Amino acid sequence: MSRIKVIQHEDAEGKLKEIYDGIVESRGQLAEVLKIQSLRPESIVKHVDLYMEIMFTRSELSRAQREMIAVIVSIANKCIYCATHHGNALYHYWKDEEKLKILKTNYQVLAISEKEMALCDFAHLLTLHPEANNKTDLTENLRNTGWSDAAILDATLVVSYFNFVNRMVLTLGVELEEDEGKNYKY
Secondary structure, X not given: OOOOOOOOHHHOOHHHHHHHHHHHHHHOOOOHHHHOOOOOHHHHHHHHHHHXXXXXXXXXXXXXHHHHHHHHHHHHOOOHHHHHHHHHHHHHHHOOHHHHHHHHHHHHHOOOOHHHHHHHHHHXXXXXXXXXXXXXXXXXXXXXXXXXXXXXXXXXHHHHHHHHHHHHHHHXXXXXXXXXXXXXXX
């Protein structure tokens, strides 16, 4: 149960109702992670804009790779809400439930490319030990496996975004939707 007041779609008025209706029209449903921001409707708009920029714009990182990073960060933070949502999104690309299960339980043994493993390691380390960059360059392994500086920036943006959202979800008690986000347009 959320730890703050949340205005539900059926109770929304004015600008909040417009925002909610637009999200349902474009994304298929209204995620709880957005509703938790109902007391600040404009933050929902900015949140969606940031999400779309980081997760959907042209990048050397594929959509699947960005979703993979989202899952790694969310598992490291023990954020079941985001791990479930973005695990569902990743499943749309991988179409492999067993591979997804391995990613969530022990990604180090996953049969993926060296470049993708470097992304996973980066996401995991940056999430759990951001201070490690004070001792060693966390981007070095990404560069050594062939990622460009633009891709490193994109990976850092995905990791940072999901650490932000995970903390919001965990702090404010966002609960997983009944359908576990499976009907959301990723």
